[in-house]
Amino acid sequence: MAAIQITDVKKNYAGLKALDGVSLTIEQGEFFGLLGPNGAGKTTLISIIAGLARASSGQVSIMGHDVVSNYRAARSNLGVVPQELVFDPFFTVRETLRMQSGYFGLKNNDAWIDEIMENLDLTSKANSNTRALSGGMKRRVLVAQALVHKPPVIVLDEPTAGVDVELRQTLWQFIGRLNREGHTIVLTTHYLEEAQALCNRIAMLKAGKVVALDSTSALIQRVSGSQLVLRLSGAALPETLRKLQISSSDGAIVLRLNGYNELEPVLAALRQAGCVIDDMQLQQADLEDVFLQIMGGTEK
16 A cells, blocks of 8 residues: 555646646655745645545555545654644643644643644744744644654645754754654755655656656666766867767856766877867766756756
């Protein structure tokens, strides 16, 4: 049984196709990344998963429970950290988390609430009114609310947007622990280095469609290879190497290599053309390179 099963989901808004036939299977225990530029459909898809919006067609289930026909069971298996800072200004942090527990029918949940607050460095703010908290602390409360019923599936929609480095580290340590304990994590983020470090598998959305889906390592290896950054003097880049050129700026020429075996032929061609290498760096491509290529439509 998949943690999240998304089958041919479409969502139309007054003629606009926000989602255009998205199908994904997210397995239990995965740390899954959902990436894409603004307007790609990520938040729309999360809203449908959370039952906050209804798909125009298609089906979504969480731990085998349909999000429409069996909403209560689906929602009880899901914790969502929204992108927006939504909070009730009239209650303390502890009161907020106790009320959230009540929504899921949980009584005597204080031990788990205490553990969540400790792991998110909220203990000192337990009796503070939520409206008095900083933006970063409010973000921590949102995370705590999503985790209060110990859901097997956790969706994080831009959880570290605009927060400090300390919170990021604290959050990822705790979320990483939950993932190791078997919780399924789905992350959307614009911080691609976070996605690369944390996610085992990634889907990329573009204009409401899945345009890439693979393990993080396979995506990086398949799409980008390596980049050779050169500063040359003595002669111009030979014509035979121009097909490898990605960019040229401030005197630095960037070539794409599909593997280390291509390095020696490139160096030989430079020597033959009379080029003098003033500086050279071989850089392993990263997820940002992959993202830019796929979103720019330049995948080879």
